[in-house]
Amino acid sequence: MSEAHLVALATAASTAKHAAAEPAAALTTASLPEEPPLVLMLSMAHPPEDIRIVRKEGASLAKAGWRVRHLCPDLASSNRRADTARAALEGVAIETFARRPGWRGRLAALPGLIRAAAASRARVIHAHEPDSWLAAIIAGWWSGARVVIDVHEHYPSRLDTRLPRALRPVSRAVMRGFCRLAGLAADAVVVARQDLARDFFRPSRAVSARNHALPSDTAPRAHAAGPLTLVHVGVLGRTRGVFQMLDTLALCPPGTRLRLIGRITDGSGAEFHARAEAMGLADRIEDGGWVAQEALPAEVARADIGLVLFQPVDINHRLALPHKLFDCMLAGLPVIAPDFAPETAAVVHEADCGLLVDTADSAAIAAAVAQLADPALRARLGANGRRAALARFGWPEEAKHLLALYQRLAPLPVAPKGERA
Incomplete structure (x- = not known):
């Protein structure tokens, strides 16, 4: 100092x-x-x-x-x-x-x-x-x-x-x-x-x-049929579901991709990438690092589904109401979020903007991804989330x-x- x-x-x-x-x-x-x-x-x-x-x-x-x-x-x-x-x-x-x-x-x-x-x-x-x-x-x-x-x-x-x-x-x-x-x-x-x-x-x-959510005039995701891209925004690590993401990706169709916007901060990054390589998933993962806040809405809107995969190991995760939830809602993405976090679950339920699952269970996450393969469902939930993020759940x-x-x-x-x- x-x-x-x-x-x-x-x-x-x-x-x-x-x-x-x-x-x-x-x-x-x-x-x-x-x-x-x-x-x-x-x-x-x-x-x-x-x-x-x-x-x-x-x-x-x-x-x-x-x-x-x-x-x-x-x-x-x-x-x-x-x-x-x-x-x-x-x-x-x-x-x-x-x-x-x-x-x-x-x-x-x-x-x-x-x-x-x-x-x-x-x-x-x-x-x-x-x-x-x-x-x-x-x-x-x-x-x-x-x-x-x-x-x-x-x-x-x-x-x-x-x-x-x-x-x-x-x-x-x-x-x-x-x-x-x-x-x-x-x-x-x-x-x-x-x-x-x-x-x-x-x-x-x-x-x-x-x-x-902060207001944004960035155009939301235009959902269409085809391979899905999952996105996680912000700090990532074991207790935020980094390895559940890998296991989920392995259970999804081969064209499914994972984008990471942010970084792994708990020292598990080397293990994550080594395991992805061993599982044959490395070429399906885009580790983009941090992006400027001004560019974030557009970057998130390049994906199809937002992931909020806090693990049930921490009181702060149970009480979580993270920025990433609102980033995804603002971009018009449906979210997959933890069912054990009351405030997060309340937002997802009230806005009708995603699916709540046991985030410790990769099979449950993969099942939610499969359900959201329907572009009409993604479009409806994504539009609900964006509308709520610009009004009821807006920062103003x-x-x-x-x-x-x-x-x-x-x-x-x-x-x-x-x-x-």
Whole structure:
């Protein structure tokens, strides 16, 4: 972690603060227009262009009139001197700092992140992981900023797969206690799924901002007869069904193909490709890696069926409401999704946009693919999903909850009489 970079950010903000206090060209404070409040999106682990943080929450706030910055790590630069890296996306100013990977890097980054947030002059610090929650709370005490903690997943169970079974209840209790204390110390709690509010005091007061679909004018898939292409979007690994995909592909007709948009992140990539080669499936798999968010809808719409194959091994999978579900719906693809995940299943059922199966059973997945070989069925379910993603399950409806919260925490300035807002 480049401590020097975060200190530089804090120093620059402090210098700007003092400079702003000096009289300038006989202007009085009263004659200057009031500046919109600054919102600092604070991340310890999320990437600079994170969909939820920047393209959904940050962009919505910026469009409504708030000034928004995202201060986040650039892990690619962790081994070199970190000069200030600035950019802008969707009206959100992005500033990155270098830090070392792993929990040691996160721990080492914490003091500097606190100082940078405190010196940012933000009216609201909006933090997105438990360690950045802590940084925001301490920085808020120092600076007087309001603090929002954003709950992306079920953190009490986050360490379950890394701990012996006997230690998991203790770990969950400790993390649940931290969540409750953080919620009390913060001015507001925002949750990506309503079930996540249960780990906080007064869960009914949590603000829901679910990961619903961003609007898109990309043409949806035109379904026709012929060989099928299955697609998976985003992070992939054992617990997200990567090997079930292989077994499913082996059970499908020879012309069936699998497209992976994203990457395998749990270290199982070499085994996946070796097994695909051994099964004679390698030439039927397109591993395309990440694509730019702007190009994603069109890339997804090149496929026929979307796969959401979370495995029933993790509470976060049971509570999942993933971006990939809405990406596929928006592209007009029917989805095959887990029947054990209540929120995901509720969306698929309400929108009538796909089939729910036991995602641990490759034969059940293959049977769903066979059912969706009917182009008329794919077209009907895909159209249902797209219509729902653009309305009932669209991000603009969720953004209204966030904007109402911010208008309470840091109201936008009212234009003086005689001036247009």
